[in-house]
Amino acid sequence: MTQRTNVVVIGGGQAGLAAGYHLRRLGIEHVILDAQAAPGGAWQHTWDSLRLFSPAQYSSLPGRLMPSQEGELYPDAAHVVGYLADYEKRYELPVQRGVRVSAVHRDGAQLRVEGDADDWRARAVVSSTGTWTRPFIPAVSGRREFTGRQLHTVQYQAPAEFTGQRVVVVGGGNSGAHIAADLAHAGVDLTWVTQRPPRYLADDIDGRALFDVATARRRALEAGHTDTGGVASLGDIVAIPPVRAARDAGLLRAKPMFTRLTTTGVEWADGTRADVDAVIWCTGFRPALAPFASLRLRATWGHIATAGTRALDEPRLHLLGYGDWTGPAPATLIGVGRRPARETARQIRELLA
Incomplete structure (x- = not known):
């Protein structure tokens, strides 16, 4: 069955929810397709001792502060999962779970999103698939021979x-x-x-300072100033x-x-x-962008070429929540909602108009 909507957001983790929040505020019809069976994105699958880098109040999505976790300065993953589930419910975000998107195609004035059961036709698509499902392991000699x-x-x-x-x-x-x-x-x-x-990094630096550093770097680059090096320059x-x-x-x-x-x-x-x-x-990840291979977009080192979050070769597609090539600190809770998700929703409103 084919369904129609103005915007399809692929991925219901923190970036997808931030996109949904801003689209909802602008009154833009949308659906959020998520492959997970439950809320929480990748935070559901992390190791037991993982903690945020920042206190709860500095790790919030737009519109709702994350509550503090009793006895913890830096909340654990379970606390984040609970916050994301509550956020989704609070704003009545239209998340459809258990939906795996296999491909996105151009279809005249629309984009066709292929799911494992239904298709969607939309005037814009936001990719918020993250990186957790694409772990990277380097090609080290002998890796296939190791018996451990x-x-x-x-x-x-x-x-x-x-x-x-x-x-x-x-x-x-x-x-x-x-x-x-x-x-x-x-x-x-x-x-x-x-x-x-x-x-x-210096012991007194946590996510609060890192977001400010990443934002300052982005502003300097946009103004044509010398690259400050951002977070990478600190450690x-x-x-x-x-x-x-x-x-x-x-x-x-x-x-x-x-x-x-x-x-x-x-x-x-x-x-x-x-x-x-x-x-x-512990060798990092690559963006999970396989559904967009059919669009044949320019890419460098696995990153689709973008201006902000908008794909240069397909202005109906936005990429949200990846590396700093899509905005300042976009892979963090506070970073994705402060600017990248908001600007994405505004640009989509202009496109639809």
Whole structure:
């Protein structure tokens, strides 16, 4: 069956809900298609100890402050899931669950969105599919020969499953540091490897400051000023309390990245080897943009070319909630709603007019 609406938002996580909020405020008919069975986006699937980088009041979507979590300065993932579920209900956002979008096609003056059961025809589409479903693992020599366990950030849950094992954590970003700290505090035999020495942000910097830095960089670039470097210029790892504690206790000593995997472990450039039971790849993600392959849009490094959130080669398509190529801090709760989602809704209103 084919359904019609003005706007289809693909993805019902934080970016999709922020888009829905602003579209609703402008009175624009829309539907939000989400593949998940329940509210909460990727936050439903994170590891047990994950915390936000910012206090609750600095991690809110537009229109409703996130309530504080009792006893916690930085809320955990379950608290975020509850907030997103409440947000969706509060604003009566038109989310349809369990809908997987396979492709988006041009269809005259409209875009046709193919679902696994129904199709939708819309005058504009907002992609808010995020990155969680596209984990990236580098092509390291010997990866297929290693006989131990390999998993990505998306599959990690808790240290208990690695009790008595030797574990290598790969990655010098936030996920790598946080998971390494999680294992170290639990007494797991840990080796942490990074491409370059870990770069911690100052201990007093959290998400509140990071959003301001990202916004300042965006404004400088738009004004034609010198690139300030943004968040990347400050460091790679937010020193939240568990990471700070593990670092200060000497539990987070990073080694250089190994050159290959052996059948039983890892080997470094100098020939040093270590037997390990598991490798956890905290090596990032790629945008989940497969449904848009049929539009044949220009892309660089997997990023569709955009002006703000609008695709340059298809002005009826907006990309919301990815890297900073789609707005300042768009992959954060506070960042996506403050500007990118609002501007997206305004541009769609102009298109529809």
